[in-house]
Structure formats: structure tokens, C-alpha cells
Amino acid sequence: MVPTVMALFMASLLFFVSRTAKKFDSIFDEQPALWWAAGFLLLGCAWLQASLLAINGQTPGPLLTFINNIIYSAPTFLWPYGVWKRNRMGFAWHWFLSLVAIQVISLFSYTFVDGDYASRIILIHGIGALMALLTIAAIVRYPQTRYGDRLLILGFSLYLAYNLLTALVFVSNPSNSLFDGAGQAAELLTRLAPLAYVLLGVCFLGVMLLDVIQELSDKSRHDYLTGLYNRFGFELAYEDALDKAERIDTKGMVLVMVDLDKFKAINDKHGHSIGDRALTWFSHLLKTSCRKSDVVGRLGGDEFVILMWDCELTQCQEFLQRFSRRCERSPVPGLSFPIFVRASFGTCRVTKGIPLDETIALADKDLYTAKPAEQ
Numbered sequence: 607m608v609p610t611v612m613a614l615f616m617a618s619l620l621f622f623v624s625r626t627a628k629k630f631d632s633i634f635d636e637q638p639a640l641w642w643a644a645g646f647l648l649l650g651c652a653w654l655q656a657s658l659l660a661i662n663g664q665t666p667g668p669l670l671t672f673i674n675n676i677i678y679s680a681p682t683f684l685w686p687y688g689v690w691k692r693n694r695m696g697f698a699w700h701w702f703l704s705l706v707a708i709q710v711i712s713l714f715s716y717t718f719v720d721g722d723y724a725s726r727i728i729l730i731h732g733i734g735a736l737m738a739l740l741t742i743a744a745i746v747r748y749p750q751t752r753y754g755d756r757l758l759i760l761g762f763s764l765y766l767a768y769n770l771l772t773a774l775v776f777v778s779n780p781s782n783s784l785f786d787g788a789g790q791a792a793e794l795l796t797r798l799a800p801l802a803y804v805l806l807g808v809c810f811l812g813v814m815l816l817d818v819i820q821e822l823s824d825k826s827r828h829d830y831l832t833g834l835y836n837r838f839g840f841e842l843a844y845e846d847a848l849d850k851a852e853r854i855d856t857k858g859m860v861l862v863m864v865d866l867d868k869f870k871a872i873n874d875k876h877g878h879s880i881g882d883r884a885l886t887w888f889s890h891l892l893k894t895s896c897r898k899s900d901v902v903g904r905l906g907g908d909e910f911v912i913l914m915w916d917c918e919l920t921q922c923q924e925f926l927q928r929f930s931r932r933c934e935r936s937p938v939p940g941l942s943f944p945i946f947v948r949a950s951f952g953t954c955r956v957t958k959g960i961p962l963d964e965t966i967a968l969a970d971k972d973l974y975t976a977k978p979a980e981q
């Protein structure tokens with residue numbers, strides 16, 4: 607009864623994880639983290655099953671023991687597998703294959719080769735500890751998981767400690783049964799370990815989900831090409847700046863609309879990818895010329911916006927002149943021919959109570975009166 611229910615549970619868990627992994631794939635790259643979480647959930651479930659059987663005085667039989675033992679090593683397999691799937695990194699693939707080979711050999715000798723119980727336990731847990739240790743070393747050397755790295759190392763450290771402890775208990779007191787040989791403390795450890803791993807798997811999924819939400823939220827506020835705020839991000843940062851300005855005594859704020867001059871000609875003459883480089887370079891110049899407290903965004907195409915904090919109109923004009931001179935001296939880097947990006951500006955003082963749209967429209971009006979005169 608217990609093995610059937612647990613097997614069904616594990617199968618549905620695996621199905622759920624594979625479906626979820628597919629969904630994640632379509633949004634992001636492959637997620638080693640998800641595979642890892644799945645590994646620990648499976649590990650916890652398999653352990654739970656074995657513990658429940660042991661509590662009822664039953665043993666799982668050689669086939670189920672073999673399957674359970676494979677599942678016990680699932681986390682160590684699934685991490686490099688996930689890394690390989692995401693990055694196609696050769697090292698992860700070799701890593702994965704070596705782990706599978708070591709584990710299959712050890713499982714075979716554990717399950718099907720005769721020997722006393724204690725030495726088989728020492729063998730399987732010794733190998734488990736070695737795999738965990740090597741996996742920790744690989745994570746530290748190649749931090750390829752974007753989400754929950756520290757939790758991943760914690761999980762494998764627990765796995766390492768558990769395997770080492772069990773192996774040591776049997777080295778110091780060889781016996782015929784896990785519970786007899788282990789003593790009370792280790793019996794408690796054996797019974798708590800599965801729950802700890804189920805919990806770890808769930809926590810990990812939670813942390814990963816929070817990290818993913820954070821990343822999505824960052825992506826939704828930033829322009830992909832330049833890394834500046836996009837329109838949505840700029841509006842949120844603008845609201846924050848207005849709130850802050852109400853609490854702090856400042857000279858006021860100025861909104862600057864920026865439009866590149868004859869940018870279409872760069873695209874037409876040199877191609878879209880050089881155009882993209884010019885946009886990225888201009889964004890870099892803009893961002894590094896402004897103060898940290900200023901809010902800089904790309905509204906779309908070749909249109910940018912700056913919210914200058916604690917600034918008067920005359921100061922803003924001086925800044926824009928300095929910035930224009932910097933643009934004139936700074937060609938797009940890495941090209942064999944010089945391309946300079948120039949821009950026109952329109953300004954408007956930010957007044958409390960006037961919506962952002964209207965302030966932008968006023969700055970835009972100023973920009974387009976400035977543009978023909980400059981070109």
C-alpha cells in the first residue's frame with residue numbers, strides 16, 4: 607500500500623515538474639534550479655516511503671530498493687543535467703555522465719552483489735558524500751544557476767553531512783540494521799531527513815519563484831537594448847521622485863526630452879545593428895553624465911527622457927551643453943569609421959499637480975522648437 611501510494615505520488619510530482627519546466631523554458635532559458643528542486647522533492651519522497659516501511663517493520667525488496675537508491679541521488683544528477691540543458695556546457699554533460707556511471711556501479715554492487723549490510727551502507731553513503739562534495743565544488747567553480755545559489759549549496763551540504771554521518775556511524779559500529787547500528791540520534795536523523803528534504807525542495811521552489819518574479823519585474827521596467835528605464839519604469843520612478851521631493855527641500859526638478867538627430871540616416875547608411883550600437887553608446891553617455899539621483903529612460907525608438915533631481919532650468923541648460931560637447935568628442939567605440947551621435951533637447955520644469963503626460967508634452971513642444979534651429 608505505502609509503496610504504491612508513494613510511487614503514484616512521485617510519478618505525479620515528476621509529471622508536474624516536467625510540465626512546469628516546459629512552461630519555464632518558454633519564458634526563460636532552461637532552469638537547473640527547477641531540476642534541482644525536483645531532485646530534492648523526489649529524494650524526500652523516496653526517503654519518506656522507505657522510512658514509513660521501516661516504521662511498519664517492512665522492507666522494500668531489491669527492485670524498489672534499487673529504484674529508491676537511484677532517486678536518492680536525483681539531486682546530484684539533476685543539477686548538472688539542468689546546467690547542461692540550459693548552457694550546453696560540455697563540463698556539465700561529462701559531469702552528469704560520470705555521476706551516473708559512478709552511481710549505477712555503486713547501486714548494482716549495493717543491491718545485487720552479496721556482502722554484509724554495514725559495508726554496503728558505507729559504500730553507498732560514502733559515494734553519496736563524494737558526489738555531494740564534487741557537486742558543491744562544481745557549483746562554486748561554475749555558478750550557473752541564476753536562482754537560489756546559496757540554498758543550492760546548503761542543500762548539497764546537508765546531503766553531504768547526512769551521507770558522511772551515516773557512513774561514519776557504520777564504520778564505528780558495523781551492524782545489520784540501519785536503526786540498530788545508528789543509535790537514537792541517527793535514527794531521528796534518518797526519520798527527519800526526508801521531511802527536511804521535502805521542505806528544502808518546497809523552500810527552493812519558493813525562493814526560485816520569488817527570484818523569477820523579481821527578474822520579471824526588473825525586465826518589465828527596463829529597456830532591453832539599453833538597460834535604461836522603459837516608459838513604464840520611468841513612470842514609476844517619476845512617481846517615487848515626486849513623493850520624495852515632497853518630503854525634502856529641493857530646488858525643484860526638470861524634465862528633459864531627448865531626441866537623436868538624423869538617427870534614421872545612421873540606420874540607413876550603416877545598418878540596424880550599428881544603429882543599435884549607437885543607441886547603446888548614447889545611453890551609456892547619458893547615464894554616466896547624469897547624477898545618480900537623476901532618472902534616465904528610453905521612451906522608445908530614438909527618444910529618451912531625463913528627470914533631473916534638485917535642479918534649476920539654468921543648471922539643466924548648462925548640463926545639456928556640457929553633455930552635447932561630450933557627445934561631439936565621443937564616437938561610437940569599436941568601429942573602423944567614426945560615427946557621432948547628436949541629440950536635441952526640450953525642457954520643462956516639473957510642477958506638482960501637473961500629470962506626467964502634460965509635462966512630457968510641454969518638454970516635447972520645447973524640443974521641436976529647438977530641433978529645426980539646430981539642424
Ligand SMILES: Nc1nc2c(ncn2[C@@H]2O[C@H](COP(=O)(O)OP(=O)(O)OP(=O)(O)O)[C@@H](O)[C@H]2O)c(=O)[nH]1
Binds near residue numbers: 831873885
Ligand atoms: N537601430 C535601431 N533603430 C531604431 C530603433 N528604434 C527606432 N529606430 C529607428 O530610429 C529612427 C528614428 O527616425 P526619426 O524619428 O525620423 O528620427 P531622426 O532620423 O533622428 O530624425 P530627426 O529626429 O528629425 O533628426 C527610425 O529609422 C527607426 O527605425 C532601435 O531599437 N534600433
